[in-house]
């Protein structure tokens with residue numbers, strides 16, 4: 001049984017008519033767009049590979065949360081998106097489709113490059129107001145232009161704060177390590193938020209990560225929180241299949257520890273982005289992405305009992 005069991009992909013708005021999805025509290029949906037990348041494309045194929053990799057995860061109970069997501073979720077398939085239109089138009093269509101899904105379900109979106117998150121945050125903010133943000137990434141994504149263009153997959157965090165989608169004091173970035181000018185790298189911190197760089201987290205896992213968890217939980221409280229996970233937060237040893245890999249990243253167990261420990265936040269949605277299967281080896285990246293999504297879903301479902 002897989003996350004795609006209920007999939008009826010690429011049939012536009014017919015997903016609204018699906019009893020199996022409609023009745024579920026949780027939904028996954030693919031956002032197969034990679035037209036805003038800096039370097040290597042391919043994340044448009046992420047959703048299908050993450051679904052495929054979820055095959056063996058979904059017929060048993062999560063060993064920590066003691067639940068399975070399968071009776072609580074459906075798959076909305078992949079969004080139908082324009083492929084050669086301006087980014088503003090692509091984002092408008094993502095936002096419109098996400099708004100319909102978010103009104104009915106607690107959603108996890110499978111990217112797609114990270115530019116899609118701005119549209120997902122717009123939909124989430126319309127529903128919940130200004131959001132707390134947990135942002136796993138190797139990159140700060142707070143550049144103010146995209147190599148001369150106004151927007152791309154490396155500007156959305158800056159734009160989300162500028163637009164008031166995210167409350168900067170309640171934004172936390174985890175895993176940052178890429179090169180870049182200080183003003184961008186530390187932008188979120190300069191706006192009052194928190195940054196835990198990959199360097200600061202070296203060697204910390206399990207109980208040693210709990211002070212980090214405590215300070216995040218204290219800062220974010222129970223504000224509506226959106227979680228965005230760029231798979232390149234992981235070291236390329238764990239997740240090589242991504243467009244802009246950065247050595248020196250987090251381990252799978254560090255990210256799992258954080259996801260498990262932060263499940264008690266007031267999460268309103270998640271995305272997992274930048275899985276680019278063409279650069280993957282042995283399905284490492286799609287496997288870990290599926291496991292991270294599954295962990296998030298199980299954590300949220302366990303809370304609801």
Ligand SMILES: [Mn+2]
Nearest residue numbers: 138139230232
């Ligand atoms: Mn990134």
